Amino acid sequence: MNLLVTGGCGFIGSNYIHYIFNTFSDITVINIDKLTYAGNLLNLQAIEKKYGGTRYFFEHADIANADAVNSIFEKYDIDAVVNFAAESHVDRSINDPSPFITTNVMGTQVLLTAARNAKIERFVHVSTDEVYGDLSLDDPAFTEETPLHPSSPYSASKASADMLAYAFYRTYGYNVSITRCSNNYGPYQFPEKLIPLIFTLASADKPLPVYGTGMNIRDWIHVSDHCKGVHLTLMKGKAGKAYNFGGNAERTNLEVIRTILHDLDKSEDLITFVQDRPGHDRRYAMNYSLAQKELGYEPEYSFERGIKETLNWYKKNTDWLKDVQSGAYLEFMKKWYGNN
Ligand code: NAD
Ligand code: TYD
Numbered sequence: 001m002n003l004l005v006t007g008g009c010g011f012i013g014s015n016y017i018h019y020i021f022n023t024f025s026d027i028t029v030i031n032i033d034k035l036t037y038a039g040n041l042l043n044l045q046a047i048e049k050k051y052g053g054t055r056y057f058f059e060h061a062d063i064a065n066a067d068a069v070n071s072i073f074e075k076y077d078i079d080a081v082v083n084f085a086a087e088s089h090v091d092r093s094i095n096d097p098s099p100f101i102t103t104n105v106m107g108t109q110v111l112l113t114a115a116r117n118a119k120i121e122r123f124v125h126v127s128t129d130e131v132y133g134d135l136s137l138d139d140p141a142f143t144e145e146t147p148l149h150p151s152s153p154y155s156a157s158k159a160s161a162d163m164l165a166y167a168f169y170r171t172y173g174y175n176v177s178i179t180r181c182s183n184n185y186g187p188y189q190f191p192e193k194l195i196p197l198i199f200t201l202a203s204a205d206k207p208l209p210v211y212g213t214g215m216n217i218r219d220w221i222h223v224s225d226h227c228k229g230v231h232l233t234l235m236k237g238k239a240g241k242a243y244n245f246g247g248n249a250e251r252t253n254l255e256v257i258r259t260i261l262h263d264l265d266k267s268e269d270l271i272t273f274v275q276d277r278p279g280h281d282r283r284y285a286m287n288y289s290l291a292q293k294e295l296g297y298e299p300e301y302s303f304e305r306g307i308k309e310t311l312n313w314y315k316k317n318t319d320w321l322k323d324v325q326s327g328a329y330l331e332f333m334k335k336w337y338g339n340n
Contacts, residue, residue, distance in 0.1 A: 007085030186223030221247030246286025
């Protein structure tokens with residue numbers, strides 16, 4: 001199978017490409033990435049070295065650029081698309097929603113149109129639990145039937161993309177499925193997101209910014225469980241359907257932060273309560289029984305095992321962290337791909 005992956009240089013996309021090469025010997029990957037601040041070629045250096053030009057091909061392109069996307073569909077004999085590419089950070093979307101609409105909404109539309117025109121048989125669109133809005137403490141977990149009710153410009157853009165995917169199924173009968181997953185953690189996550197951010201700051205004995213009371217709840221899933229869920233959806237998911245994925249690990253932000261502090265043997269005095277995020281979702285929780293029943297999905301990681309392994313990965317990969325923080329990796333990428 002020739003698989004087109006978008007956003008493969010980001011956190012989840014690069015973990016997915018690693019998962020593909022570690023698990024299958026008969027899949028070729030074409031990775032389209034715009035290399036925004038979140039896209040990092042270092043994440044796939046080992047894959048590029050081993051499989052570059054034979055089973056792995058990188059295309060530096062923007063999914064919202066129809067000409068570029070169409071020419072990639074012409075160049076390769078693609079069987080299926082998995083769309084990870086997105087602007088993904090809620091706080092950035094609050095500062096400036098515009099790139100979120102361009103990439104997450106228009107980019108998805110361009111990609112769906114190009115894939116359908118090129119008669120690509122299968123398309124998986126990677127979405128998020130955030131499209132459902134939030135839950136109170138005693139609400140049941142989100143199901144795929146929960147109405148979409150997004151809170152932030154980020155989640156509104158993801159919900160819009162989901163609606164386009166549904167429309168392509170309903171209007172054109174296009175074979176597209178949607179995955180919706182809770183908060184991921186694991187190797188290669190950019191240190192603007194809670195877990196790598198707290199690791200980085202606490203390691204340097206810097207204050208840890210906790211929004212509001214720190215009592216907001218997220219369901220945490222190890223990225224490798226999410227990657228398996230995405231691949232099961234690609235292989236077994238039904239057209240026009242969305243599948244929820246969760247990690248069975250609802251934790252308050254304070255619980256997560258204390259776990260990290262305990263592991264690093266750092267003082268809780270570093271915790272610093274700061275002004276809350278506007279529109280901050282109270283709680284996310286996932287009912288993923290549909291994925292269990294139809295896809296055979298089951299998360300393998302407990303939060304305790306996953307966070308331990310993840311923190312160990314960050315401790316071992318301080319160079320990676322330093323590079324993504326210093327911008328050295330941007331220099332590295334410029335050398336290979338220029339300034340565009
Ligand atoms: P990320 O920000 O780490 O990576 C995004 C990648 O997309 C980067 O490599 C970036 O360069 C690339 N990209 C951005 N705009 C692009 C464009 N216009 N064209 C081509 N490439 C572009 O994000 P992530 O955390 O890996 O998330 C991947 C997907 O999973 C997103 O669709 C996100 O909404 C979804 N998701 C994320 C989480 C999470 O906890 N991180 C949870 C559920 C769903
Ligand atoms: P984040 O990693 O940004 O993911 P999301 O907003 O998509 O869930 O944030 C996870 C939780 O941590 C969320 O409730 C916001 C909170 N948070 C902080 O308290 N301080 C921070 O500096 C960040 C980045 C997040």
